Amino acid sequence: MRILISNDDGIDSQGIAALAEELKKIGDIIVIAPRTEQSAVGHAITMKIPLRITEYYKNGDFFGYAIEGTPADCIKIGIRNILKTPPDIVISGINHGSNAAINIIYSGTVSAAREAAIMDVPAIAVSVTSHEAKDFRFAAKVTAKLAQQVLKHGLPNGTLLNVNVPDVPEEKISGMLLTQQGKSKWDDIYEERCDPYGKKYYWLTGNLVETDKVLETDQFAIKNNYVSVTPIHFDLTDYKTYNSMKSWQIENLLNHD
């Protein structure tokens, strides 16, 4: 099994090291990840400036390729120009902090896996629920198991799995659940400050308003210490509204002059 590993926290992060350590037990790994942290970059890709690829060494040993770009860039250039042929699976993470509910939209970790799905490569994005997580071994083990399930069962082209692992001791994990993306959203707050030159600037903070109350949602599952596995895709069409909008008869809109 050829496994391409990426992330959004950067190639020197603890989460990707734990993932690589565990996944090399089950396949041939190659790490291609952003040179610097790329959290919350969403599905950004680099077009206006060129990308560079550098070899990254850890304690004197080759660890992987660092890309001066976004997580989606890493998958695109990694598969096209470094691997040359698609891997069997792409695994992105392990992210510091959950990527559930609305956070999926902003996540660079998920976008790396989504870019793989766009290229018809099976993919998993994996996060632990705390930004202060120190031990990624359980999350790494869970991911390895799930990767083997993905290769056994297969995933439809264009679908990826978004996995969130509670940051609690292993014995406190309630189990693993198949979930849907929750509806919880941020109540954003922009904190206003003044720089030493008298000019205002604003920091984004806020609170996640947890409206999800059933275990079938990623947000509520992780709150209850379940490992959450959500199949997601990149077909953004709102089919329900598509059907209801037929009554608008927009095909006549240009005739109304």
Place this chain on the structure above:
Amino acid sequence: MRILISNDDGIDSQGIAALAEELKKIGDIIVIAPRTEQSAVGHAITMKIPLRITEYYKNGDFFGYAIEGTPADCIKIGIRNILKTPPDIVISGINHGSNAAINIIYSGTVSAAREAAIMDVPAIAVSVTSHEAKDFRFAAKVTAKLAQQVLKHGLPNGTLLNVNVPDVPEEKISGMLLTQQGKSKWDDIYEERCDPYGKKYYWLTGNLVETDKVLETDQFAIKNNYVSVTPIHFDLTDYKTYNSMKSWQIENLLNHD
């Protein structure tokens, strides 16, 4: 009608000027847009550095607020800290270049509108199909008409309209169609070059492989000179795979040690 206007090409672009010019005929407009071009930033948001807001003047007249951030940032801070209360509608564009099929994923223009939808504000993203577009007046008129339809019929919370207008003379427009996101994808090419110091770098180019062949898809509709209107949302759950994955019985996966 209070209309918040944003884009991803930057506050000084021609597309947003044409949009503002037309929309002020139908409502009170406020422009809050990125200070610099933000194409292909996807749904990136700025968290690691603070945002700044500056007033932007055009020919001596106040035009709007420029944000040193992404399109999604503009909507968040614009609604929270500048407008204070949500507008009746957010309109993002007019983008230079189509945002159809897979390009929706990478688009900053769409992400501004999507951020509005996340905040339960009705929203439209609008693009003309050519990067060399010079005349945005027809696209602006179409958008104004559609905005009035959105306010008349309403949109479900979380849904936005993604509009693409062919860059052809108005008399060559075939009509307007309600569409779904197409499946066309990029065949990426990273062009390898060498800098003056002997180091390699890579530019992203590529070709869109147009696999969409029915007028019900955005990509084929615009190819046939129709104005395309696609309702999209941010629920990424792949429900079909969610149902089929029940047979994996992942709830037992952690017991297999």
